[in-house]
Amino acid sequence: MAKKVLKFGGTSVGSIDRIIRVSKLIQDETKKGNKLVVIVSAMSGKTDELLSLSKSISKDFSDRELDVLVTSGEQVTASLLAGALNKLGIKSRSLMSWQIPILTEGKHNNSRIINMSTDKINEYLNNGEIVIIPGFQGISKIGDLTSIGRGGSDATAVAVAKLLNTDSCEIYTDVDGVYSSDPNKIPVAKKIDKISYEEMLELSSLGAKVMQSSAVQTAMMYSIPLHVKSTFTNREGTKIFTEKNIDYSKVVTGVAYSKNDAKITLLGVQDKPGIAAEIFEPLGNARINVDMVIQNVSSDSKTTDLTFTVKREDLEESLNIIKNNKKVHVKELSHRTNLSKVSIVGAGMVTTPGVTYKMFRALADEKINILAISTSEIKISVILEEKDTLKAVKKLHNIFELD
Amino acid sequence: MAKKVLKFGGTSVGSIDRIIRVSKLIQDETKKGNKLVVIVSAMSGKTDELLSLSKSISKDFSDRELDVLVTSGEQVTASLLAGALNKLGIKSRSLMSWQIPILTEGKHNNSRIINMSTDKINEYLNNGEIVIIPGFQGISKIGDLTSIGRGGSDATAVAVAKLLNTDSCEIYTDVDGVYSSDPNKIPVAKKIDKISYEEMLELSSLGAKVMQSSAVQTAMMYSIPLHVKSTFTNREGTKIFTEKNIDYSKVVTGVAYSKNDAKITLLGVQDKPGIAAEIFEPLGNARINVDMVIQNVSSDSKTTDLTFTVKREDLEESLNIIKNNKKVHVKELSHRTNLSKVSIVGAGMVTTPGVTYKMFRALADEKINILAISTSEIKISVILEEKDTLKAVKKLHNIFELD
Numbered sequence: 001m002a003k004k005v006l007k008f009g010g011t012s013v014g015s016i017d018r019i020i021r022v023s024k025l026i027q028d029e030t031k032k033g034n035k036l037v038v039i040v041s042a043m044s045g046k047t048d049e050l051l052s053l054s055k056s057i058s059k060d061f062s063d064r065e066l067d068v069l070v071t072s073g074e075q076v077t078a079s080l081l082a083g084a085l086n087k088l089g090i091k092s093r094s095l096m097s098w099q100i101p102i103l104t105e106g107k108h109n110n111s112r113i114i115n116m117s118t119d120k121i122n123e124y125l126n127n128g129e130i131v132i133i134p135g136f137q138g139i140s141k142i143g144d145l146t147s148i149g150r151g152g153s154d155a156t157a158v159a160v161a162k163l164l165n166t167d168s169c170e171i172y173t174d175v176d177g178v179y180s181s182d183p184n185k186i187p188v189a190k191k192i193d194k195i196s197y198e199e200m201l202e203l204s205s206l207g208a209k210v211m212q213s214s215a216v217q218t219a220m221m222y223s224i225p226l227h228v229k230s231t232f233t234n235r236e237g238t239k240i241f242t243e244k245n246i247d248y249s250k251v252v253t254g255v256a257y258s259k260n261d262a263k264i265t266l267l268g269v270q271d272k273p274g275i276a277a278e279i280f281e282p283l284g285n286a287r288i289n290v291d292m293v294i295q296n297v298s299s300d301s302k303t304t305d306l307t308f309t310v311k312r313e314d315l316e317e318s319l320n321i322i323k324n325n326k327k328v329h330v331k332e333l334s335h336r337t338n339l340s341k342v343s344i345v346g347a348g349m350v351t352t353p354g355v356t357y358k359m360f361r362a363l364a365d366e367k368i369n370i371l372a373i374s375t376s377e378i379k380i381s382v383i384l385e386e387k388d389t390l391k392a393v394k395k396l397h398n399i400f401e402l403d
Numbered sequence: 404m405a406k407k408v409l410k411f412g413g414t415s416v417g418s419i420d421r422i423i424r425v426s427k428l429i430q431d432e433t434k435k436g437n438k439l440v441v442i443v444s445a446m447s448g449k450t451d452e453l454l455s456l457s458k459s460i461s462k463d464f465s466d467r468e469l470d471v472l473v474t475s476g477e478q479v480t481a482s483l484l485a486g487a488l489n490k491l492g493i494k495s496r497s498l499m500s501w502q503i504p505i506l507t508e509g510k511h512n513n514s515r516i517i518n519m520s521t522d523k524i525n526e527y528l529n530n531g532e533i534v535i536i537p538g539f540q541g542i543s544k545i546g547d548l549t550s551i552g553r554g555g556s557d558a559t560a561v562a563v564a565k566l567l568n569t570d571s572c573e574i575y576t577d578v579d580g581v582y583s584s585d586p587n588k589i590p591v592a593k594k595i596d597k598i599s600y601e602e603m604l605e606l607s608s609l610g611a612k613v614m615q616s617s618a619v620q621t622a623m624m625y626s627i628p629l630h631v632k633s634t635f636t637n638r639e640g641t642k643i644f645t646e647k648n649i650d651y652s653k654v655v656t657g658v659a660y661s662k663n664d665a666k667i668t669l670l671g672v673q674d675k676p677g678i679a680a681e682i683f684e685p686l687g688n689a690r691i692n693v694d695m696v697i698q699n700v701s702s703d704s705k706t707t708d709l710t711f712t713v714k715r716e717d718l719e720e721s722l723n724i725i726k727n728n729k730k731v732h733v734k735e736l737s738h739r740t741n742l743s744k745v746s747i748v749g750a751g752m753v754t755t756p757g758v759t760y761k762m763f764r765a766l767a768d769e770k771i772n773i774l775a776i777s778t779s780e781i782k783i784s785v786i787l788e789e790k791d792t793l794k795a796v797k798k799l800h801n802i803f804e805l806d
Contacts, residue, residue, distance in 0.1 A: 057419060057483060058486060060490075062490075065483075076475050079471035083468040087465075
């Protein structure tokens with residue numbers, strides 16, 4: 001008998017038929033004698049529908065009231081699933097975040113779960129009941145409803161697993177698990193059976209959106225084993241552990257890519273301490289997400305050249321901010337759009353020499369021009385022209401034996 | 404400066420445009436310096452939509468979870484209206500029933516408000532804020548979400564007005580007020596400016612569904628003046644008071660009717676104490692609503708004849724229950740459908756002789772056959788053939804000087 005958290009995402013509970021399907025899947029788990037806490041998202045499309053209602057009232061809708069509005073979505077799913085389980089004769093009850101309570105801190109629309117009372121949940125579990133909790137929400141210290149950001153039901157699942165000290169945390173979603181690359185574009189991409197938290201984080205920050213990154217980070221911090229699987233198939237899914245539990249037969253675990261990048265280059269920037277902060281602080285204040293940053297000493301060795309990437313929709317604003325930045329003198333400012341980022345990720349890379357060379361050689365063989373390079377211990381990212389993206393991904397997927 | 408409860412029904416908040424309209428109406432009230440507590444229903448159609456989701460899971464959906472489900476509807480409206488007011492620069496916040504809290508007792512799906520903490524609401528009101536409360540709901544002693552029956556937002560408004568001791572309770576709806584008859588069918592029907600609680604109760608139980616009856620009863624019990632008006636016009640609406648505040652220039656206040664009635668007659672029932680209970684108890688257990696009941700001594704004076712009316716959809720089941728009732732011996736059982744009930748209502752009737760005669764004379768003049776009669780202090784109802792309904796209503800509306 002195990003104590004488990006099961007989390008079902010928006011598409012898994014996207015219709016009455018699917019909610020009934022989930023109730024049967026839970027029924028199978030109860031037959032194994034497991035104690036279950038179930039976290040649910042809003043039915044797919046629901047959160048967007050509620051957000052759009054708020055936007056038709058005001059683009060700048062009250063943060064507090066937005067949380068009251070959007071948290072109703074998961075409330076609906078939780079009650080429907082509890083009702084579906086009751087219909088199967090399974091004792092079950094929904095518990096809202098204020099009934100538990102689940103305490104959060106931070107700003108409205110972007111709070112963090114900091115604590116949860118476990119007494120009531122454990123009492124119901126010991127009484128043989130299944131507890132259904134709406135994801136993505138909690139209450140603040142002063143008792144206001146709060147939400148914890150898009151995709152926050154993953155964060156709820158991990159937090160509940162940690163605070164209840166459960167044996168596992170299973171994330172049910174509409175894909176089979178984590179793939180070595182995007183299976184829709186790279187048909188030879190394979191499902192990964194086991195992956196480390198770090199690799200998962202690199203892959204998900206690169207666009208493989210199976211789980212919310214901050215939830216993976218929390219799981220990593222507290223060594224909570226995650227298991228991502230599909231609600232719609234019986235395949236085994238992907239287990240996410242600490243690195244030491246994984247036997248790396250392959251150097252590279254996956255190839256990820258993102259499109260819609262733009263590159264900004266500042267040539268001849270005065271080279272003095274704090275200059276990078278001067279450049280990036282106003283961008284951060286404008287909530288522009290700066291991705292890769294590459295800095296070189298320039299040819300005259302008194303100034304420096306600096307290149308970074310942003311999402312294309314942020315390009316114009318970024319350029320304006322730099323032009324209007326009185327504290328930074330730039331000899332020449334250039335930019336380029338229609339770029340993409342391709343990355344290879346693998347925890348085995350740290351201990352394997354020659355991966356970088358092999359990657360660059362492969363891209364050169366395909367006559368693909370590399371515009372910028374950035375590396376970390378378990379990732380190498382390159383910026384390419386957008387038209388070369390899929391060609392590069394396929395080639396790398398092949399030479400690193402992922403096909 | 405007054406302290407007021409304003410309640411907005413489902414059609415008044417049925418779209419974003421209408422919610423914005425309501426926010427402007429509230430803005431006008433704040434300009435008068437009034438302290439406002441606003442009760443909102445779910446957007447029109449929302450509660451039915453949620454109920455239909457539950458029914459697609461189970462016809463016998465869990466009572467507890469149904470309350471979690473349906474109460475989300477008013478939560479959405481409350482947050483949207485608070486957001487719309489904030490956009491106009493008006494300080495406002497939604498407070499859910501568990502945040503206040505509003506305490507209820509009784510069964511799920513049919514609870515009653517028994518108490519409410521007023522501290523938090525008064526604090527916000529004194530701070531110049533408008534408090535928005537979702538109608539139709541509360542929490543039970545053990546902290547579960549509860550709902551207080553269809554149309555329950557009226558009951559919330561009256562209970563909040565009573566517990567906060569406000570100066571008035573204004574019910575905003577999609578009609579101008581209470582009419583002397585159905586204005587869609589009787590074009591000469593006039594809006595009533597003032598009406599007593601008792602008359603309002605008789606009219607609303609007869610199908611003039613402007614307000615939920617139990618809310619009117621509560622208002623009557625605590626002498627809370629009600630004011631029904633339209634969200635969509637600037638007309639004065641109808642004020643509902645205790646009888647003594649009303650100057651009765653007319654004997655009859657309104658003419659109401661209901662269609663879809665059926666009549667069941669039991670001839671030659673053994674006349675013994677308790678026989679009526681024996682007949683009606685099983686009908687009550689089957690949740691069949693028995694309306695008019697008329698009993699006469701029959702011609703042989705040893706048995707009695709009994710007639711009562713039910714809704715047409717309940718006719719067949721009612722007949723079966725009577726046939727299968729072993730405790731009751733009936734010489735002859737007959738029934739008739741296609742009937743309607745027409746009633747004249749007026750608090751002035753008690754002190755005015757001849758109203759009954761005048762009514763029957765008028766119907767006879769129109770050659771309308773009366774099939775049954777039932778009277779109370781402020782109401783006379785007759786059962787007619789359905790085809791005569793409108794002719795009767797028009798005639799009575801005319802002769803009692805309501806045109």
